[in-house]
Amino acid sequence: MDVNYAKLLARGVGAWVEYERACDHSGLFSEKYLAQPIGHILAGQSKNRASAEYTHSVLSGHMKGPGKRPAVDFVVFGKYPKVEIAVESKWLGKTSVAIADIVWDLVRLELLANEKSARPHTFACSQTVLTAKRK
Numbered sequence: 001m002d003v004n005y006a007k008l009l010a011r012g013v014g015a016w017v018e019y020e021r022a023c024d025h026s027g028l029f030s031e032k033y034l035a036q037p038i039g040h041i042l043a044g045q046s047k048n049r050a051s052a053e054y055t056h057s058v059l060s061g062h063m064k065g066p067g068k069r070p071a072v073d074f075v076v077f078g079k080y081p082k083v084e085i086a087v088e089s090k091w092l093g094k095t096s097v098a099i100a101d102i103v104w105d106l107v108r109l110e111l112l113a114n115e116k117s118a119r120p121h122t123f124a125c126s127q128t129v130l131t132a133k134r135k
Helices: 005-022 032-045 099-113
Strands: 050-055 071-077 083-092 126-133
Touching (some): 005 032, 005 083, 032 050, 032 071, 032 083
Parallel strands (some): 083 126
Antiparallel strands (some): 050 071
């Protein structure tokens, strides 16, 4: 049976945010705070084939010099190094998120999804963008 990660993440993270709100932890809400439920759901559903802050396999090879390499928030591996699922998360809080940041997330996901054409020994992956917003 195929796992519908998008549905599981939407329901699971949504329920987790509501639980945290009920515990009066809403002051902690941020994109980093979402890492726990996202990581737990992906790891649990994939039999621990999930990884956080995955260095982008297409973009990192094009960077020269020092500096942090582009990364994707989470991936689930198929047969290594094949990425089956790639997830980017955004927290929409008190400050606005720049459209450029969202577009950059989508570009990184799209490049991984089409990696088959970029690197013939790998295969395309599914992609998910998860957003959360403070009420």
